[in-house]
Amino acid sequence: MDKIDQGEKVSIFYFKLEEMDLYILISYELDTKKKKVGLNRLFLCAEKELINKYIKRFNLASSLLEVQDFEEQILTNLEQAINDYFSGKNVDLYEKVQELNVEIDLKKMFNSEFSYNVIKALLEIKNGEYTTYSHIGNKINSKAYRAIGNVLKNNPVPLIIPCHRVIRKDGKIGGFMGIEGNGWETDLKKKMLMIEGISPN
DNA sequence: CCCTTTGAAACAG
């Protein structure tokens, strides 16, 4: 685990998944009083080079920093939980993350009423279940299916907030992390659904 | 402000 400074408040760290060649980069803020980690963003990519580019693009310093004890513990647990999930253990990452003192500020992440409602409806879909864009629309009383897709596309924390559980009503897999069609992104979405016991076409 | 454009979609044909 390498922690890297991103200025005053925000830190990032990254790791490689054990089960596959994917890298995960997480940005977060510390709450030293509550001894919690506030999750800002989770970024997935298939090549380590992209992580380096990402760091440079956001003008991040590459020097390693002191990591506080509670912080190290939380981040290690988080990394472990994500690896457990991909190794097929039955973990619901959104629920797990709360146990680990990782906070997700939904109102800050989804600051319009519409996007907040979309995410609230999504979070009712538990591990082992799936839903469709139109079903979410029904729940929040909206026919703006494509707008719902936009909210999910802009999910700052994929894997954790389970946008992968939303597929198209016609049975197709739909997009993932902004990407439609073939690519490692949709393969990953399929894989996660299979881990959760769902086999989409 | 108002107008236009743009969507990990859905539907009808």
Next chain:
DNA sequence: CTGTTTCAAAGGG
């Protein structure tokens, strides 16, 4: 498969 419908959000006058 191909239009058409749909409406929230973002961007440009």
